[in-house]
Amino acid sequence: MTHFTRSLCRLLLTGVVCAPVLAPALANAHTDLKTFNQSAFDGHPAVVHCTLEDGTASDCYEFTVDYMPEGLKIGPFCPATLDDKGGIWNWTGENGKLYRIDADFLHMLDGLGYRFFDDDGTVHTVDNATQRPTVDHACINVTADESVKITMRLPIEPVMATMPTQLGTVGKVGVALDGVPIFSDAPSIQQTGHMPALDTCGGHIDPGGWYHWHATATDIDTVYATEDVDASCALTQDSGAQFGYAFDGFAMFGSTEADGTAPVALDACNGHIGETALGRTYHYHASTAFPNLPPCLVGIQAQDNFSTTAKAGVGAARSGQGAGQGQLPPGFDEAATKLGITTEELMQALGGAQGGPPDIAAAAAKLGKTEAELKALLPAPPGQ
Template structure:
């Protein structure tokens, strides 16, 4: 799994969290603008533009080139239930993993089918995968993006979160990470697998598509800032409602902190109310918000702007989830 540099101080929940962004994570200075939230609250928001390339690690690797590739050479795949290293052995085992003999991501002579040109990438990295790129491991490269430049993302996030009585389904983007990356909603795993493709992620849970550029779908420990106290994990991002997102809690930590709420959040003295990312194999960092988001902005609730489909489980708030 990926790792990242960490700052030394535990963030103060009353401090200005924009100071947690790593050098190079922002494409422009943070500004404060007037905004209206989804519950009608008129307030102030931070306007933040993340750079679209991680400030603390290299992008990739993703797909294996041969059926002998080891985990040190490749990224990961997550399907909502399991997380796999995309090794050569994984490629060979796909028919048994998914109980489908149509899987054949290699040529039978040790070479894996990988999208190795921009044209192949654009034909495969879409919902209606071109037929000739079925049974491919799909990966993009930053140099294949428009003008070879990272895709920046601009969001508005409340300076002071406004807690709501009920959870609201999260929409893309779910938030932005302190290393400069957009956090997207759950990857469309069913469509990807339905085309007999694997859209590999790097060890930090991110990958590249032609539209959002590099973005993340899972939290694996990259980009965390600060040393967390016992039973906690460090923050790595801020959600669209202004609450921090911390790393995944393991079962031992959950036993120490007690139950999390429906959106994987809780309140502590050190951090105030905050979320914890779901376990990476579940596909999706968050499924809902407990705070109001900007009305008409990205990441907002249905009917109030914001691209992206519903979270796993449909339109309503998700079931109680500790992961």
Template sequence: MQRVWTTSIFIAAGCFAPAMAFAHSDVDSISDKALVQPAQIVDCTLENGDAAQCASYTLKFVPDDLEIGPFCPATLDDVGGIWDWDGENAGLYRIDGDYFKMLSGLGYTFYNDDGVVNLFDIRVEGPEAEHECIAGSLDAGSEMSITTLIPIAPVLADAPTSLGTVAKVGIALDGVPIFADAPSVLDTGHMPALDTCGGHVDPGGWYHWHATATDIDTVFAQDGVDASCANVAQDQTAQFAYAFDGFAMFGSLEADGAAPVGLDQCGGHIGTTLGSAEEVYHYHAGDGFPNLPTCLMGVVAQDNFATTAAQGIGSAGGPGGGGQGGPDFSGTAAALGVDLAALQAALDAEGGRDADLAKVAARLNVSLDDLQAAMPGRP
């Protein structure tokens, strides 16, 4: 028998516009500043086939009054956002001249002889150099929107669901979508820079998080990074979001300021939350980047994320944006000895531009090491 959690209401520390937060998502959970139209409760089907009810939110490309950026610096003398580098000298870095010079010593040069940083706007153009910083722009002049579904009564799954690169994590209370790790520079050659709150712009022209933005300063302190999220109030005890399985996501501390205990492999546990005596399952942010759940313990709704954007995650053109601004994979196919169409189909099936390369390698019956070595942008 599957375990379904009942709904209870509690008061959460206010880091976003709503003064109230709820143990499980409903029509009042997400800030009105992010909504194209009022939220509603709709019938939905969970991925295990069960009929359910979901909160349906239609979101703007960015909430009203939310400041974003900076992302890519213009020159080596400027300072941009942050990046979690996963190559040699791995770690979380502020994107500045010292960081770019370190990458250049490893074979990844993102600037020209004059110290001007190579960058491109992934929404409207492709890269021209081997290594460029991705500076996506908002599609502010369109009627673009995002539609999401969050189960009202969360159901625990038979087994956790892992969250790979750019996997769907949830929706923040401010109405910004949340995704797992951004694509690695090691795989694409280009860097989709994050701002100091852990967000950036999708190829479709809408903003999203890759971190628990309300508790990211904890990560900076832990890792010794000279950065601070000035655009989002920081509170280690506050609720940040709802995961796509319907369970709430909190900061790195309990409501009383104590460190959470008994966390499972996904970063969650069963316990009380601020203002509620009822014990419910919920997630906590970690103190390392990205400070998000590493897996989901519940069952998500089918077709829970779609956008009217012309490209990017959830668009009709496919998760990877239909190829606009994307790399040329013909050399990759030749190096692997596979058909280009088969390679593109495998990439599309596993997430397009942000595909899980381990799964792509399995589909093509090639080694992951060979696939990563052959991907565009490798020095």
């Protein structure tokens, strides 16, 4: 039994008997760039030497995409007034479920102490890439930056991890076949006080100005039917189609098999081995409830697999210019995004603008976190 097979046996938590048949299933697993919409790529993808997160040397496909695909229709996100309908939000507090962002939902939040509108019905809206909220609770609607480029890496031959990687909040999930990045849950209103509204395809614009999804967009109407939400996505819906690739290199499909039947023997990451258009291989399936993405990844991602030319947000490029700013450690932008604030705001909370050591206790109090919670979100200092 191979190392890959033993690892997969540990990961399949459904009682499925591990057998030598798993080895060829893994051998069939590979990233196939032919399945992508070729217009998604800005230039030709390249094969590059890369290092996986466990230190293993490997080969990856590296490719660059624009801030969003040409012709993709996005929005609405925040409604302008209580008379309008916006996108969607997965509320996790009292009365928790997936909602359309409309008057009924906003009035419900108001009754719980989260007021997102003025007395005249105007919804509090903010572009947190360019301005700070002036109210306790605002709906976030970021303006796109058409100049942004995004570079991603996918392992050509996926490698199984010893244990699954939990994705948590704003974890890197993968990339859709049209080049749109995919991330796990957006920060909650309880975390930040504000609502980074999603459109009806489950996406929104990062503070860096590029669009990404927090859902399997090509099967999100299944979620709306399951959760009785009055919404629909303009994209073609196909529950049996491939949606994209996870960042570990394994393919992601909708909530059914190609023949429309429900997948069986799914593991804790909502994946299994089965027949696909790519052959018999391990792959993920969407769930029928929001968020309909894998909660964890079974494979190992490549190091430095996501970067952008944006000045803020996840994967932002940093020049090291600015008072006390220096070169930010990898993961700092992701920590800010998980907190629902800009990188600059996180630096200010930590005292980085003054150039001294970060004040974790003061920052935690300012951000409404315990010191342990904040330390868990922040990247480790260099050399640790």
